[in-house]
Amino acid sequence: MGHSAAVWDHRASLELTKDWNGIEQVVLRNPQGASARVSLHGGQVISWRNDRGEELLFTSSKAILKAPKAMRGGISICFPQFGNCGSLEQHGFARSKIWTIEDDPPPLHPNDSLGKSFIDLLLKPAEEDLKCWPHGFEFRLRVSLASDGNLIMISRIRNINGKTL
Numbered sequence: 001m002g003h004s005a006a007v008w009d010h011r012a013s014l015e016l017t018k019d020w021n022g023i024e025q026v027v028l029r030n031p032q033g034a035s036a037r038v039s040l041h042g043g044q045v046i047s048w049r050n051d052r053g054e055e056l057l058f059t060s061s062k063a064i065l066k067a068p069k070a071m072r073g074g075i076s077i078c079f080p081q082f083g084n085c086g087s088l089e090q091h092g093f094a095r096s097k098i099w100t101i102e103d104d105p106p107p108l109h110p111n112d113s114l115g116k117s118f119i120d121l122l123l124k125p126a127e128e129d130l131k132c133w134p135h136g137f138e139f140r141l142r143v144s145l146a147s148d149g150n151l152i153m154i155s156r157i158r159n160i161n162g163k164t165l
């Protein structure tokens with residue numbers, strides 16, 4: 001009896017590491033050698049490489065890679081706004097926060113996990129965030145690397161205080 005895809009252990013394909021500022025990063029790998037690197041700073045995918053090791057994402061040489069400054073490169077999470085309306089910071093605060101890894105997130109469709117290397121991240125507002133944007137929320141982000149090297153990101157935002165966002 002061989003192992004089927006149903007018992008694929010996605011954790012075996014994850015590497016946890018830290019950047020030069022001590023902020024955690026997660027590296028996803030697939031069996032063909034593709035990879036994606038996700039920083040908990042901003043929940044930002046900062047590298048996506050194909051199976052030939054070629055980088056597919058741009059990062060500016062002028063990027064400041066130190067929280068709480070947003071990183072200029074990779075895939076930014078712009079929440080709760082894109083742009084610079086009102087008193088919120090440009091493109092929202094999510095990209096400058098330290099996200100956490102969620103071990104047991106609310107379920108997604110099984111197809112979203114099967115055969116993929118993935119990580120689930122979570123952002124909840126801190127007191128200071130509620131002062132400039134008074135909404136309780138949970139922002140869940142799944143970043144997956146598929147066996148064909150595709151990168152998939154699923155955002156789920158839950159309103160937890162019943163007021164319209």
Ligand SMILES: O=P(O)(O)OC[C@H]1O[C@@H](O)[C@H](O)[C@@H](O)[C@@H]1O
Nearest residue numbers: 070071072073076082083090091
């Ligand atoms: O410079 P930031 O805040 O990282 O924003 C990234 C870019 O966001 C875009 O929306 C702006 O048009 C650019 O001018 C800006 O450089």
